[in-house]
Amino acid sequence: MWRLLAKCALALATVAAVPAAAQELPRLVSRDGRHALLVDGAPFLMLGAQANNSSNYPAMLPKVWPVIEAMHANTLEIPIAWEQVEPVEGQFDFSFLDTLVEQARAHKVRLVLLWFATWKNTGNSYAPEWVKRDTARFPRMKKPDGTTHYALSPHGRNTLEADKRAFVMMMRHLAKIDRDHNVIMVQPENEAGSYGLARDHAPEADRLFKGDVPAELVRALKVKPGSWTAVFGKRAEQYFQTWYLARFIDEVAAAGKAVKPLPMYVNAALGDAFTDEGGNVGPSGGPNWNVIPIWKAAAPHIDLVAPDIYNRDALAVESFLEKYARPDNALLVPEIGNALDYARFLWPALGRGAIGFAPFGMDATGFFNYPLGAKALDAATMEAFSGPYAMLAPMARDWARIAFENPVWGTAKGAKIQAKVFGRWQIAAEYGRWQMGEPGWTSWTKIDPHPLAEAPVGGMVAAQLGPDTFLISGSHVRIRLTAAGAAPNEQAQIISAEEGSFVAGKWTMRRRWNGDQIDYGLNFTGEPVMLKVTMGLYR
Numbered sequence: 001m002w003r004l005l006a007k008c009a010l011a012l013a014t015v016a017a018v019p020a021a022a023q024e025l026p027r028l029v030s031r032d033g034r035h036a037l038l039v040d041g042a043p044f045l046m047l048g049a050q051a052n053n054s055s056n057y058p059a060m061l062p063k064v065w066p067v068i069e070a071m072h073a074n075t076l077e078i079p080i081a082w083e084q085v086e087p088v089e090g091q092f093d094f095s096f097l098d099t100l101v102e103q104a105r106a107h108k109v110r111l112v113l114l115w116f117a118t119w120k121n122t123g124n125s126y127a128p129e130w131v132k133r134d135t136a137r138f139p140r141m142k143k144p145d146g147t148t149h150y151a152l153s154p155h156g157r158n159t160l161e162a163d164k165r166a167f168v169m170m171m172r173h174l175a176k177i178d179r180d181h182n183v184i185m186v187q188p189e190n191e192a193g194s195y196g197l198a199r200d201h202a203p204e205a206d207r208l209f210k211g212d213v214p215a216e217l218v219r220a221l222k223v224k225p226g227s228w229t230a231v232f233g234k235r236a237e238q239y240f241q242t243w244y245l246a247r248f249i250d251e252v253a254a255a256g257k258a259v260k261p262l263p264m265y266v267n268a269a270l271g272d273a274f275t276d277e278g279g280n281v282g283p284s285g286g287p288n289w290n291v292i293p294i295w296k297a298a299a300p301h302i303d304l305v306a307p308d309i310y311n312r313d314a315l316a317v318e319s320f321l322e323k324y325a326r327p328d329n330a331l332l333v334p335e336i337g338n339a340l341d342y343a344r345f346l347w348p349a350l351g352r353g354a355i356g357f358a359p360f361g362m363d364a365t366g367f368f369n370y371p372l373g374a375k376a377l378d379a380a381t382m383e384a385f386s387g388p389y390a391m392l393a394p395m396a397r398d399w400a401r402i403a404f405e406n407p408v409w410g411t412a413k414g415a416k417i418q419a420k421v422f423g424r425w426q427i428a429a430e431y432g433r434w435q436m437g438e439p440g441w442t443s444w445t446k447i448d449p450h451p452l453a454e455a456p457v458g459g460m461v462a463a464q465l466g467p468d469t470f471l472i473s474g475s476h477v478r479i480r481l482t483a484a485g486a487a488p489n490e491q492a493q494i495i496s497a498e499e500g501s502f503v504a505g506k507w508t509m510r511r512r513w514n515g516d517q518i519d520y521g522l523n524f525t526g527e528p529v530m531l532k533v534t535m536g537l538y539r
Contacts, residue, residue: 023179023180023181024038024040024041024181025181025260025261025262026038026039026044026181026184026185026262026263027263028263028303028304028330028355029404030327030328030330031404033327034353034403034404034405035329035330035331035353035355035404036330036355036400036401036403036404037184037185037263037330037355037356037400039110039181039184040181042397042400042401043397043400043401043403043404044110044184044355044396044397044400045074045355045356045392045396045397045399045400045403046074046075046110046112046184046332046355046356046357046358047071047072047073047074047075047356047357047389047392047393047396048073048074048075048076048077048112048334048356048357048358049067049068049071049073049075049076049077049358049359049362049385050076050077050078050114050334050335050358050359050360050361050362051064051076051077051078051079051361051362051363051365052360052361052363052365052367052369053079053116053120054365054367055078055079055363055365056078056079056080056081056084056096056100057096058095058096058099058100060363060365061099061100061103063363063364063365064076064078064362064363064364064365065103065107065109066364067362067363067364067377068107068109068362069107070382070386071362071382071385071386071389072386072389072390072393073109073358073362073389074109074110074393074396075109075110075111075112075184075356075358076104076109076110076111076112077111077112077114077187077334077358078100078111078112078113078114079113079114079115079116079126079190080096080097080113080114080115080116080170081116081117081126082115082116082117082118082126082127082128082131082163082166083126083127083128083129084096084126085097085166085169085170086128086166086169087128087129088128088130089128089130089162092166092169092173094170094173097113097170097173097174097177098177101174101177101178101182101183104182105180105182110182110183110184111182111183111184112183112184112185112186112187112334112358113170113174113183113185113186113187114186114187114190115167115170115186115187115188115189115190115252116189116190117163117166117167117188117189117252118152118159118160118163118189118192118248119151119152119189119190119191119192119193120189120190120191121190121191121269122150122151122191122192122193122194122195122269122283122286123150123151124150124151124152127152131159131162135148137158138152138156138158138159138162139152139153139155139156139159139202140152140153141153141194141197141199141200141201141202141205142200142201142202142205143197143201144201146201149194149196149197149200151193151194151195151197153200153202153205154200154241154244154245154247154248154285155200155202155204155205155208155244160248160251160252163252164251164252164255167188167252167255167256168255168256168258168259170256171186171256171257171259171260171262172259172260174260175259175260181262183262184262184263185262185263185264185265186256186262186263186264187264187265187266187267187334188249188252188253188256188264188266188302189249189252189266190267191267191268191269191283191286191308192245192249192266192283192285192286192287193241193245193269193282193283193284193285193286194241194283194284194285195283195284197284198237198238198241198284199237199238199240199241199284199285200241205244208240208244209228209236209237209240210227211227211228212225212226212227212228213225213226213227213228213231213232214243216297217243217294217297217298218231220293220294220296220297221293221294221297228240234279235276235290237284238281238284238285238291239291239294241284241285242284242285242286242287242291242294242295242298243294243298244285245285245286246285246287246294246295246298246299246302247298247299249266249299249302250298250299250300250301250302253299253301253302254301257301263303263304264301264302264303265302265303265304265305265306265332265334266286266287266295266299266302266305266306267287267305267306267307267308267334267335268282268286268287268288268289268305268306268307268308269282269283269286269308270282270288270289270307270308270309270310270311270320271288271290273311273313273315273316273317273319273320273323274316274319276288276290287305287306289307289320289323289324292305292323292324292326292329296328296329303330304329304330304332305324305329306324306331306332306333306334307320307321307323307324307333308334308335308336308360309333309335309336309337309342309345310335310336310337310372310373312337312339312341312342312456313414314344314345314412314413314414314415314456315414315415315416317345317348317412317415318348318411318412318415318416318417321333321345321348321349321352321354322352325352325353325354330353330355331349331352331353331354331355332354332355332356332357333345333349333354333356333357333358334356334358335358335359335360336357336358336359336360337359337360337369337372337373337374338359338360338361338362338369338373338374338377338381338385339370339373339374339375339381340374340380340381340384340457341455341456341457342359342373343359343384343385343388343457343475344384344412344413344456344457344458344459344475344476345412345459346385346388346459347388347410347411347412347459347460347461347473347474347475348410348411348412348415348459348461349410350399350403350408350410350461351408351409351410351411351460351461351462352408352409352410353403353404353408355400359373359385360373361373361374362377362385364377383526384457384475384526387475387526387527387528388473388475388528391473391501391527391528391529391530392473394501394502394503395501395502395530397505398502398505399463399471402463402465402471403463406463406464406465407422407463407464408461408462408463408464409422409427409461409462410459410460410461410462411429411459411460412458412459413429413431413456413457413458413459413476413477414456418430420462421484422462422464422470423464423467423484424467424468424483424484424485424486424537425468425470425481425482425483425484425492425535426481426482426483426484427462427470427472427479427480427481428479428480428482429458429459429460429474429477429478429479430477430478430479430480430521431452431453431458431476431477431478432450432452432453432454433450433478433520433521433523434447434450434523435520435523435525436516436519436520436523437520438520452476455476457475457476457526458474458475458476458477459474459475459476459477460472460473460474460475460477460479460524461473461474462479465532468495468534468535468536469532469533469534469535470532470533470534470535471530471531471532471533472522472530472531472533473524473528473529473530473531474524474528475524475525475526475527475528476524476525476526477523477524478520478521478522478523478524479521479522479523479524480521480522481494481522481533481535483537486537489539490537490538490539491537491538491539492535492536492537493535493536493537493538494518494533494534494535494536495534495535495536496512496532496533496534497512497513497514497517497518497522497531497532497533497534498510498511498512498513498531498532498533499511499512499513499529499530499531500530500532501530507532509532513531
């Protein structure tokens, strides 16, 4: 009895040692079409970084933490693999998870766990060997001619039950070792779907496809009942695959949330940024933008769907951000290329209220996924990410709160939209400018071309705090504020431009910009700062 009492006392002491706010589970909240990730009870901005896929072993972590620290990241995304935790069926090993959580806590870094299981980049490479070898028990998708496709079928009940059991065991162990919720989010599966085959053609899948669209989906999409082909035409196979794959993952997520209800999301390998007419929708079944409504209906336990961005074209990135930043979907960029030119897309992501942003491959293990990302993490590449992160890190919660409560907007060099009107003010971005002077000065003095005039770098973000007051930041950009719709005899003026940050939730000025610093717009270099700008009119 005394041993039982001692254990109870120790458990109570452990709970008491964790601050009350830290015991509050992370969760997503939405209001007026905006979203916030609450961590320890307050809005939190994920300044994230994702490690390489094979960095999920204790021996690799010493090569991860220095890069996370150099980036000024506050969150690490890292895999937990099914093959790693259940190498033998029914026998579980969570030693890496123990080490990971312990070291993350020591480094004061939050975690997002990536559950690589039935699907990882659509394949089954992270499933245990006992799953890979038993194709009768864990079926792959079938092609129309009866031959076997590489991807595991979303109709495989044995696969679902085995995946779900392992995920629940992982979440149960996490609940025991992470009572202060250092893990803030979980991604069940990774880039699910299938390439080269729109849907499974096994007998049971064919039977379901010939049947009617489930009534639940008919109601959600407000379409007329009927067969998949009759209701959805040429998109029928993709929509069918999406429904059953999303139901599979939702069941996994629901079982995990029953143990520890952390926010959960799924990530999309993307197709065409602008249209699905040509059928380029990424892997069939995955959460591509054109099937977000199906995911919302099929997977209510998934808190958000998120784009993995490996497209360097600013117009395409702008389109992806717009499509995933929805009133019913919080914007998260859980993966983006780690090359220098991807860093500019942090600004438009923040400008659409993103709750987090994470370049992929941020460790020193020596793997680089060029051409999707960088050839190497050289100093310039690291600085492109670490500069904005260093500025945002001390005020990450403040920015998250401000973006949840106020209008925000951002853009990057190459994007279609480079100006935005907020009430009576227009904010516009220009690139390839020196910090002083105007392009027209060449008529009387020689001006060297700006070294970044043609480079794919630069962007900005603004939050409107009041009718005439803004928070503004950016990198390699000139920002001008002008009157929008002012009377003919009214002129815009900067009342004040304060450089500073938030300290204990309160704006604290370091200095005021004036004279040369504001005569030619607000000019941001590769070392971003935050400005609080108040505008006014005079006659």
